[in-house]
Amino acid sequence: MRLLIQLSINGLITGGLYSLIALSFGLVYRSTRIFHLALGAVYTTAAYGMYVGTNWGIWAGIISGLVSAVILSLLVEWFIYQPFVKKGSSLGVILIASLGVYIIVVNLIALLFGNEVKMISSGIEPSFSLEFIILTRIQIIQFIVSIIVILIIWSGLKKSKFLKVVWAMGDEPQLLEVLGLPIFRIRSLIFILSGLLVATASMLSAYDIGIDPHQGLSAILLGAVAVLVGGIDNLWGWIIAAFLISEIQSLAMWKFSAKWNDAITFFLLIFALLFKPKGLFTSERRVEER
Amino acid sequence: MNYVLHLCIMIGIYLILVYSLNLVLGFCGLLSLCHAAFYGIGAYTYTLLVMNYEIPFLLALFLTVCITGIFAFLISIPGLKFRGDPFVLVTLGFQIIIFSVLYNWISLTRGPYGIPGIPRPEIFGLKIDSIYEYFCFVLCVLVVVLVFLGILYRSPFGLALKSLREDEKAAESLGKSAYHHFLWAFTIGGAIAGIAGALYASYITYIDPTSFTLDESIFQVVILLVGGAGNLIGPTLGTIFMILLPESLRFLGLPDTVAANVRQIIYGGILILLMYFRPQGIKGDFKIR
Amino acid sequence: MKELKLKKVGKCFKGFWAVRDVTARFLPRKITGLIGPNGAGKTTIFHLITGELIPDKGEIFYGEKSIKGLHPWQVARLGIGRMFQDIRIFKNLSVLENVIISLQTPQEETPFYAFFHTKNKKKKEEALKWLEFVGLKDEWRKKSEELSYGQQKLLALARLLAGNFDVLLLDEPIAGVNPFIAKKILDMLRELVEKYAKTIVIIEHNMNVIIEITDWVYFLNEGRVQFFGKPEHVLGAKEVKKVYLGFTK
Numbered sequence: 001m002r003l004l005i006q007l008s009i010n011g012l013i014t015g016g017l018y019s020l021i022a023l024s025f026g027l028v029y030r031s032t033r034i035f036h037l038a039l040g041a042v043y044t045t046a047a048y049g050m051y052v053g054t055n056w057g058i059w060a061g062i063i064s065g066l067v068s069a070v071i072l073s074l075l076v077e078w079f080i081y082q083p084f085v086k087k088g089s090s091l092g093v094i095l096i097a098s099l100g101v102y103i104i105v106v107n108l109i110a111l112l113f114g115n116e117v118k119m120i121s122s123g124i125e126p127s128f129s130l131e132f133i134i135l136t137r138i139q140i141i142q143f144i145v146s147i148i149v150i151l152i153i154w155s156g157l158k159k160s161k162f163l164k165v166v167w168a169m170g171d172e173p174q175l176l177e178v179l180g181l182p183i184f185r186i187r188s189l190i191f192i193l194s195g196l197l198v199a200t201a202s203m204l205s206a207y208d209i210g211i212d213p214h215q216g217l218s219a220i221l222l223g224a225v226a227v228l229v230g231g232i233d234n235l236w237g238w239i240i241a242a243f244l245i246s247e248i249q250s251l252a253m254w255k256f257s258a259k260w261n262d263a264i265t266f267f268l269l270i271f272a273l274l275f276k277p278k279g280l281f282t283s284e285r286r287v288e289e290r
Numbered sequence: 291m292n293y294v295l296h297l298c299i300m301i302g303i304y305l306i307l308v309y310s311l312n313l314v315l316g317f318c319g320l321l322s323l324c325h326a327a328f329y330g331i332g333a334y335t336y337t338l339l340v341m342n343y344e345i346p347f348l349l350a351l352f353l354t355v356c357i358t359g360i361f362a363f364l365i366s367i368p369g370l371k372f373r374g375d376p377f378v379l380v381t382l383g384f385q386i387i388i389f390s391v392l393y394n395w396i397s398l399t400r401g402p403y404g405i406p407g408i409p410r411p412e413i414f415g416l417k418i419d420s421i422y423e424y425f426c427f428v429l430c431v432l433v434v435v436l437v438f439l440g441i442l443y444r445s446p447f448g449l450a451l452k453s454l455r456e457d458e459k460a461a462e463s464l465g466k467s468a469y470h471h472f473l474w475a476f477t478i479g480g481a482i483a484g485i486a487g488a489l490y491a492s493y494i495t496y497i498d499p500t501s502f503t504l505d506e507s508i509f510q511v512v513i514l515l516v517g518g519a520g521n522l523i524g525p526t527l528g529t530i531f532m533i534l535l536p537e538s539l540r541f542l543g544l545p546d547t548v549a550a551n552v553r554q555i556i557y558g559g560i561l562i563l564l565m566y567f568r569p570q571g572i573k574g575d576f577k578i579r
Numbered sequence: 580m581k582e583l584k585l586k587k588v589g590k591c592f593k594g595f596w597a598v599r600d601v602t603a604r605f606l607p608r609k610i611t612g613l614i615g616p617n618g619a620g621k622t623t624i625f626h627l628i629t630g631e632l633i634p635d636k637g638e639i640f641y642g643e644k645s646i647k648g649l650h651p652w653q654v655a656r657l658g659i660g661r662m663f664q665d666i667r668i669f670k671n672l673s674v675l676e677n678v679i680i681s682l683q684t685p686q687e688e689t690p691f692y693a694f695f696h697t698k699n700k701k702k703k704e705e706a707l708k709w710l711e712f713v714g715l716k717d718e719w720r721k722k723s724e725e726l727s728y729g730q731q732k733l734l735a736l737a738r739l740l741a742g743n744f745d746v747l748l749l750d751e752p753i754a755g756v757n758p759f760i761a762k763k764i765l766d767m768l769r770e771l772v773e774k775y776a777k778t779i780v781i782i783e784h785n786m787n788v789i790i791e792i793t794d795w796v797y798f799l800n801e802g803r804v805q806f807f808g809k810p811e812h813v814l815g816a817k818e819v820k821k822v823y824l825g826f827t828k
Contacts, residue, residue, distance in 0.1 A: 035375045084566065091374065092321055093565045096515065099508065100561030107551040107558070115551075217504075221382065228376055263390035266383025273376065274368045445693030446683045453669050453680045460667035463629060464681050464742050465655035466688070474690050 002132050004254050011250030013139050015243035016146025017201045021223035022230070022238040023153055024197035030170040030232055031190055033091055035224070037098040038076045039198055040216030041105035045072045046199035047206040047215075048109055051120055061120070065203045066196060073195030076101055077188060102217065110213040117212040125208075142204045149200060150239060157235065166190055170232075198223075218262055225265055229272045244268075295421050299493060301533050302428040303486050306435050308513050308525040310482035313439065315511065316519030317448065318472050319455040320373075323507045324365065324381040327388035328480040330502025332358045332487025334392060334399055337408050337497055347411040347492075354488045355481045362480025363473070370472050373458075385504050392499040404498030411492050424493055431489060435482060442478070443522070451475055455520070505554070512557055515564055580607035581642030583628065583659070583746055583778065589636035590623060597623045599802040601637070605746070608772055610779040612789045612810065615799035616822055621782045622664065624799075625748050629661055630654045641746075656685070660744030664751050664782075666735050670724040674715060677723050677734055678706040681741040706741065713737040714763065729756040736764065740771070747771070749781045753788065765792055786814055786823075 021043075028036045046069035053064025080101055084094050125136040157163045165186060198220070205219075226245060230237025245268055249261050311325045335357050339350040369380040392399050399405070411418045411427070418427050442448050453461040454468050462468060491497050509532070517528020536553050544552055583605040590598040598620040605611045613621045626632040628639060630651045639647045646654055669677050682702050686692065710716045713733040718726065723734060732752065739747060752768075753761040769792060771777040783789055789796060789810050796813040798806040806816050813819055 029375075035378070080562065087566070089565065089569070093569050095321070095375065095378065096511075097562045097565040100558040100565070103508075103558030103561070104555050107554040110551045111548060111555075115547075218386070221379070221386075224379055225383070228379060259394045260390060263387045263394075266387050269383050270365075270368050270380055273372070273380065442690060442693050445690075445696075446687045447690050447693050449672075449676060449680055450683060450688045452672060456669040456671055457667050459631070459651070460663065460669065461680070462651040463655055463661050463663070464738070465652050465685065466680075467650070467652040467685075471688065478690060 004251075006133055007250040007254050008247060009133055009135070010139070011247040012243065013135075013143045013146075014249070015246035016143050016150075017205055018222055018226060018242035018246050019150055019239045020146055020197050020201035021220055022226035022242045023150070023223075023235070024194045024201070025220055025223035026227040026232070026235070026238045027166065027190060027197075028194045029224075029227060031166045032081070032169070032187060034081060035091070035095045035098065036194070037095065037217070037220070038080070038101040038105070039073075039194065039223075040220045041102045042069050042073050042076070042195055042216075043198050043202045043219050044106055044109055044211070044213055044216035045069055046195075046202040047120075047211040048113060048213075049199075050203045050206055051113075051118060051211055054120055062203060065206075066199045069199035069202070070192050070195040072105070073191045074188060077191040082184060082187075106213050106216060113213065115213060117210045119210040120207050136208075138204070138208045142208070145200060145204060149197065153197075154235070162186075162189065222265055225269045229269055292421055295425050297533065297537065299421070299425050299428050301529055302425070302432050303489050303493070304510075304513070304529050304533060305432055305526060306486040306489070307483055307510055308517075308529050309436065309439055310479045310486070311510055311514055312519055312525050313442070313451075313475050313479040313482075315514050316521070316524070317443070317451040317455060318475050319520075320472065320476070321378050321511070322381045322476070322479075323378060323504065323511065324385035324388070325479075325483055325510050326502045326504070326506035327385045328358050328362055328483035329487045329490070329506070330388060330392055330499065331361050332484025333491040333497050333502065334405075334487070335484065336488035337405050337491045338398075340409060340492075341405070341407075347413055351485065351488055354484050358484025358487070359477050359481030363477040365480075366473050366476040370469050370476065382504070385507050389499060389503055392502060399499070402498060402500075404496055406496045408491050408495045408497065410495065428489060428493075431485065435485065439482075440522070447471070447474070452520075509557065512561060515569075516560065518570055580776070580778070581658075581745065582607055582640075583780075584640040585624070585628070585637065586640070587637040588624070588627060588634045588639060590620075590627060590632055591635045596802050598627065598634075601799075601802070601804050603797055603804060603807075605778060605780050606795065607745075607778045608776055609794040610768060610772055610781060610792055612793035612796040613780060613782045613799060614784070614786075614789060614796060614813075614819075619799040620802040621799055622750060623802075625661060625750060625780075625782070628654070628659065628748065655742070655744070658743075658745040659748065660739050660742050660746065661748035662735050662739050662750060662752060664754075666731050668723050668731055668734050668738065670722075672723060673719070674710065674721050674723050674726065674734055675703065675706055675719040677738050678709050678741045679703070681738045682706060709737045709741045710734075712740065713767070729760040732756055733760065733764070736767065744777070746778045746780070749779060751782055751784065753783075753785070768792055790814065 025036060025039055028034060028039070046065045049068030050061040050065030054061030080097055081094065084097060121138075125138050127134050127136045128140070129135075153163075157167065169186070202219070222245065223242070226242040227238050229245075230239070230241035245265055248268060249264055252260055252264050307325065307329060311322065314320050314322045314325075332354050336350055336354040339345045339353055340347070345353070365380070365384045369377055369384070372380065393401050395401070396403075410424070418424055450461070450466050450471055453464075454466060454471055458468050490501070513528040513532045514525060515528070516531055517526065518524025535556070539549065539553060539556075585601055585603045588598060588601045589596060601620070601624065613624065615621055623632065627634050628646070630646070630649045630653065633648055638645055641657055641659065644657070646657065649657075669680065672680070679702050682705055687696065707716055707719060710719055713736055715726075715730060715733055715737060718730065723731065726734060732755075736752070749768075753764050756764070765788065768779055768781070772779060781793065793810050796808065796810045797804055798813050798816070798819050800818070800822055805818050806813050
């Protein structure tokens with residue numbers, strides 16, 4: 001029983017990280033309709049950026065992680081996505097190109113740093129206990145940071161004109177051009193935001209469990225699942241779905257073991273989509289209507 | 291000479307895989323990233339039938355086709371309610387689930403330790419042992435599969451698939467149900483991939499989950515994208531190109547640890563350049579939607 | 580013969596009612612016209628009938644059967660066919676194949692049939708017959724994207740006719756074609772109703788065409804049916820004139 005509670009709380013904390021990834025993926029997907037698989041490369045780059053930067057202290061590590069993620073994110077948008085969009089390529093074509101980017105970047109990183117797992121923090125993390133619940137320092141930081149970021153995004157959507165435009169882009173992309181708004185400049189800002197969000201999640205996780213070149217894809221696929229299960233039009237749906245996935249993973253860990261996590265995530269996806277194809281929290285009825 | 295025969299056998303097995311994927315990707319226009327999962331289900335099903343239950347080869351092959359087909363059918367029931375990105379994600383998910391099962395359900399599959407000692411096929415007392423015999427065998431199976439698929443391609447069923455690929459709304463307005471036609475195509479495609487899996491298992495005589503990963507699914511998709519999907523020549527061109535590519539890389543003399551990463555980088559590069567300059571591949575009928 | 584009926588049908592898109600309280604009967608063996616300014620909801624009504632959109636309010640009947648909520652392919656199999664405003668022929672297939680596709684029945688399109696049927700000459704002959712009806716017989720070998728715009732429209736019509744539908748929903752069938760082909764199509768429509776007992780619903784902007792071939796007309800504006808009657812009456816009505824000419828006289 002205690003184990004269950006401990007795992008549930010762990011699940012809550014991981015849920016926060018998953019939410020960040022979901023936001024990162026979802027903002028890009030909803031506004032540009034691009035299935036941003038290359039985000040997995042951005043995720044990995046942030047982690048390795050932090051790894052390199054930490055040689056000069058933890059803050060240098062954090063900054064270098066954020067910066068490297070944003071740079072890669074922008075490079076992908078400017079040199080891959082924009083040319084394809086200007087060429088009029090279909091979304092499926094862009095998806096495959098995005099996959100190509102992921103493969104190249106991740107394997108370059110593997111060539112440079114090796115395929116094994118590396119740790120960023122050395123030594124044991126200090127932990128705190130509340131009754132029988134034990135939380136490490138990094139876990140607490142993960143949770144606090146995630147919640148803060150989520151709240152910032154949420155209030156930003158209500159107040160910031162930029163985020164409102166980003167949200168509207170998903171509904172009527174042509175309308176923005178008609179209104180005279182600089183689409184490509186807005187897209188660049190979206191990718192910067194996406195890079196920052198995913199880098200935060202990546203670095204928080206990297207500090208905790210280490211880095212390896214191949215963790216990026218399953219991390220962001222989780223975000224993609226959360227976005228699709230939550231409903232593409234529903235930001236809170238993404239966040240709730242992310243926490244849901246995390247909690248169910250914890251439950252599974254209580255009964256079985258962590259090795260089934262990936263399978264569980266996708267089982268949930270298929271299960272949810274079976275009953276509510278537009279997402280658990282939306283009300284549209286037919287896929288063709290989109 | 292043995293090396294050349296080995297290459298030919300692998301090309302033969304891959305042709306079976308790729309032509310079955312062609313039914314889904316080329317004829318239905320659906321990007322499926324779980325074909326390696328069917329490949330793996332076929333390999334493991336065949337292996338377990340033959341080694342645990344000592345079922346004779348032909349019956350095992352038949353059962354493998356049926357069982358793999360059933361898996362393909364089950365995953366396409368929810369999957370085909372979508373198109374585009376959600377569909378890709380569902381196939382991706384299925385691929386990851388199957389790999390997870392093959393890797394983690396150790397009592398069934400021995401997980402990462404793999405299953406060694408798979409016997410070579412024996413048909414009516416005739417044992418197919420030497421590499422030359424195996425090559426002829428694969429060739430026969432390949433011919434049967436290609437004839438089967440060829441008949442499908444040219445049939446009203448094939449024409450209906452092509453029309454749905456061209457313009458799903460227009461085809462549906464003529465009474466064709468995309469869902470049901472794609473269901474058939476996906477099931478048949480998966481079942482045939484199972485054949486390739488069985489052939490692979492009985493050829494290499496050892497299988498482990500690392501041959502049936504997402505990377506493998508991506509590799510098969512790249513073959514079709516390179517050679518061109520939707521017709522009869524493209525898949526062959528793509529297979530020959532993509533199988534010979536890593537072999538020729540070998541002559542560059544890269545150390546093993548580096549070779550795998552370099553190969554992946556080249557695939558990634560091929561994908562991007564291909565999608566930008568020639569999305570329909572060398573000789574394809576259409577471009578990905 | 581079955582009658583296609585809409586009863587108080589409504590469709591809402593995020594707060595905007597594209598179609599509101601529409602009640603209409605499309606009488607069998609008649610040509611009914613749907614006119615109205617752009618955005619009035621005419622094409623939306625076609626989408627609602629064929630199942631591409633589901634009505635938020637109201638009912639749609641074909642004969643005694645409610646067809647609300649059916650998938651497009653189910654509606655098609657009941658005998659309601661449509662021609663799209665943007666044609667939508669199968670570009671990569673040949674002219675002949677475009678028609679053959681329409682002739683294929685669901686039973687013939689299963690994988691099993693592929694192995695047990697004999698090479699069907701009858702289909703090819705029947706397809707050529709339809710191509711001859713629209714005057715495209717000589718082009719049967721060509722890839723359909725090589726045809727001119729007008730020819731593609733004829734091909735779409737041939738494909739539709741081959742499907743043996745009882746009800747034909749035509750969305751601006753003569754828009755953008757030269758007068759010679761336009762006349763051909765209009766003659767065909769008359770023949771379809773008189774000789775082949777079809778029911779036709781046609782969306783059109785050309786008032787001459789409306790007067791010439793329709794038996795009844797519905798005038799739609801802002802999602803509602805504002806007027807219904809014989810073509811001469813509808814086009815003389817104040818409301819219609821106001822929309823098209825900007826004044827009443």
